[in-house]
Amino acid sequence: MAYTIKSGQAAKQPSDCLIIGLYQNGDMTPSTESINKLCGGQIKKWFESGDINGALGKTQIFHGLKQVTAPRILVVGLGDEKKLTLVKYKKAFSLSMSALKNSGAKSAHHCLTEITINGVDEEEVFRQAGIMAQASQYQYQLFKSKKKKPEAKPLALSFQSNGQSASKSATAALNQGQAIGNGVNVARDLGNHPSNLCTPGYLADEAKKLAKKYTAITTQIIEEKQMAKLGMGAFLSVSKGSDLPGKLIVMKYQGPGTGKGAQQDKPIVLVGKGVTFDSGGISLKPGAAMDEMKYDMCGAASVFGTINAVAEMKLPIHMIAVVAAAENMPSGGASKPGDIVTTMSGQTVEILNTDAEGRLVLCDTLTYVERFKPRAVVDIATLTGACVVALGSHASAVYSNNETLQQSLLDAGTSSADRGWAMPLWDDYQELLNSPFADMANIGGKAAGTITAACFLSRFTKKYNWAHIDIAGTAWRSGKAKGATGRPVPMLTQYIMSRCES
Numbered sequence: 001m002a003y004t005i006k007s008g009q010a011a012k013q014p015s016d017c018l019i020i021g022l023y024q025n026g027d028m029t030p031s032t033e034s035i036n037k038l039c040g041g042q043i044k045k046w047f048e049s050g051d052i053n054g055a056l057g058k059t060q061i062f063h064g065l066k067q068v069t070a071p072r073i074l075v076v077g078l079g080d081e082k083k084l085t086l087v088k089y090k091k092a093f094s095l096s097m098s099a100l101k102n103s104g105a106k107s108a109h110h111c112l113t114e115i116t117i118n119g120v121d122e123e124e125v126f127r128q129a130g131i132m133a134q135a136s137q138y139q140y141q142l143f144k145s146k147k148k149k150p151e152a153k154p155l156a157l158s159f160q161s162n163g164q165s166a167s168k169s170a171t172a173a174l175n176q177g178q179a180i181g182n183g184v185n186v187a188r189d190l191g192n193h194p195s196n197l198c199t200p201g202y203l204a205d206e207a208k209k210l211a212k213k214y215t216a217i218t219t220q221i222i223e224e225k226q227m228a229k230l231g232m233g234a235f236l237s238v239s240k241g242s243d244l245p246g247k248l249i250v251m252k253y254q255g256p257g258t259g260k261g262a263q264q265d266k267p268i269v270l271v272g273k274g275v276t277f278d279s280g281g282i283s284l285k286p287g288a289a290m291d292e293m294k295y296d297m298c299g300a301a302s303v304f305g306t307i308n309a310v311a312e313m314k315l316p317i318h319m320i321a322v323v324a325a326a327e328n329m330p331s332g333g334a335s336k337p338g339d340i341v342t343t344m345s346g347q348t349v350e351i352l353n354t355d356a357e358g359r360l361v362l363c364d365t366l367t368y369v370e371r372f373k374p375r376a377v378v379d380i381a382t383l384t385g386a387c388v389v390a391l392g393s394h395a396s397a398v399y400s401n402n403e404t405l406q407q408s409l410l411d412a413g414t415s416s417a418d419r420g421w422a423m424p425l426w427d428d429y430q431e432l433l434n435s436p437f438a439d440m441a442n443i444g445g446k447a448a449g450t451i452t453a454a455c456f457l458s459r460f461t462k463k464y465n466w467a468h469i470d471i472a473g474t475a476w477r478s479g480k481a482k483g484a485t486g487r488p489v490p491m492l493t494q495y496i497m498s499r500c501e502s
C-alpha cells in the first residue's frame with residue numbers, strides 16, 4: 001500500500017483520525033499550533049485541565065472538533081523537546097500507531113513527520129515513519145484457531161510535511177522506510193515461527209522462494225555431504241545431534257548496474273546464525289524459558305529481512321546473505337563435552353560446552369565465505385546470554401576487526417533508531433580460550449562471555465574486514481509482549497544503503 005505525503009493545513013486533511021504532537025511543557029508542533037488557533041485554544045485548554053500532559057508516548061483521543069475535518073484527533077506526547085532523539089521519536093510514533101489501531105479509525109493523517117529533531121535530517125524522520133507505519137501493522141496469529149478480527153485492509157495513511165510541498169527526498173525516504181518495515185516483518189515472522197515448522201529445511205525453502213520472487217537473487221543450498229567434503233567439522237558437530245540435517249544457505253543478490261567487475265562489485269556478505277532450536281545439546285539448558293530458544297535463528301531471520309528490503313528497493317549493490325542453519329539437540333549422535341573437532345580453517349576446537357554451538361556453526365561458515373572475496377563480512381547472531389547481561393535490550397553489541405566498518409554499522413544504527421554499541425576485541429581476552437588439548441576451547445569461562453565469543457569468531461575472520469553483531473538482547477522480547485522485534489534489519493539495511501554511495 002502506498003503512503004502519501006501532504007502539505008498544507010492539517011486540520012483540513014480528510015481522514016478518520018488526525019494525529020498531532022505535543023511537548024510536555026505544552027509547546028506545540030506546527031500543525032498542533034495551527035489547530036489550537038483554529039479551535040479557539042482548545043488544545044491548550046486540554047493541556048491546562050490535565051486531559052493531556054505531553055509525556056513521551058502518552059496518547060489521548062478526542063472527538064468532534066468542529067474546525068477539524070477528521071472526526072477524531074489523537075494527541076501524542078513528545079516529552080522534553082530538547083531531549084528528543086530519533087529513538088524517542090520512534091517510541092512516540094509506535095505508541096501512536098497502537099492507539100490508532102485500538103480506535104475505530106481505518107485511515108489517518110499523521111503529523112509527527114513535520115517535527116524537527118536536533119541532529120536528525122528530514123529523510124531519517126520520514127524513513128522512520130515508513131518503518132513504523134509498516135511494522136505497526138504486523139501481527140502473528142497463524143496458530144490462533146479463532147482469529148482476532150483480521151484487519152480487512154491495512155490502514156490508509158498520509159503524512160504531514162512541514163514544507164510547501166513534499167520534497168523528493170522525503171517521498172523516497174518514506175518508500176525506503178516501507179521496504180525496511182516489510183523486511184522487519186519478514187524477520188519477525190521467521191523468528192516467531194515455532195521450531196517444529198521453522199527447521200533448517202524450512203529456511204532453505206524460504207531462500208529458494210526468494211530466488212523465485214526476485215530475479216536479482218539466486219539461491220544455493222549446501223548440504224551436509226558437501227559440508228563434510230569441505231571439512232566443516234565444527235558445523236557438523238552441532239547438526240549431527242539432531243534428526244534434521246543442517247543446511248548452509250547462500251542467497252546472492254546482484255543489484256542493477258553491478259556485476260561488471262568494478263571494485264564496488266566486491267560483495268558485502270551477511271552471515272546469520274540460524275539455530276532453529278537451541279536446547280543446549282548434551283550441556284542441556286534449564287527448562288525455564290527454553291521455548292525462547294526457537295528465537296536462536298533471529299540472526300538468520302535478520303539476514304532474510306535485509307535481503308528482502310534490499311531487493312525491494314533494488315539497491316545497486318552486490319550482497320550475499322548466508323545462513324548457517326542447524327538444530328542443537330541432545331541425542332546418541334550428539335557431540336559431548338571434551339570432544340575435539342577440526343574446523344574448515346584447519347584449527348582444532350575442544351567443545352567444552354555443547355551449548356556454545358552458535359560459534360561452531362558460524363566459524364566454518366565464516367571460513368566458507370572467504371571464497372567470495374568480500375568487501376566486508378558482517379555476522380549477526382543471538383550468540384550469548386552474557387550480551388543480554390551487558391547491554392540489555394536497547395543496544396546490539398558491535399565488534400569488528402576494522403574501525404571504519406564498526407563505525408559505519410554504529411552510524412547506521414543511530415540513523416535508523418536501531419542502535420548498536422561498540423565492544424572491544426582486545427588480544428588480552430584471547431587467552432581465555434586456551435585449551436590444553438586443542439588449538440582453542442569453545443568457551444572462555446565466566447568472565448566477559450559476550451567478548452570471548454566474539455574473540456572465538458575473530459580467529460576465523462583474519463582474511464577480510466569483519467564485524468560481529470550479538471543480538472541476544474535485541475532480537476526478541478520476553479514476557480507478555482513476547483515476540484521477535486525484527487532487529488537489526490533497520491541497522492543492516494541502512495548500512496547497505498550507505499555502502500551504495502561509496
Ligand code: BES
Binds near residue numbers: 357358384386
Ligand atoms: N543461543 C544461546 C545464547 C542466548 C541465551 C541468547 C539466552 C539469548 C538468551 C547460545 O547458544 C548459548 O547458549 N550461549 C551460552 C554460551 C556459554 C555456554 C558459554 C550462554 O550464553 O549461556
Ligand code: MN
Binds near residue numbers: 278354358
Ligand atoms: Mn547455545
Ligand code: ZN
Binds near residue numbers: 275357383
Ligand atoms: Zn544458541
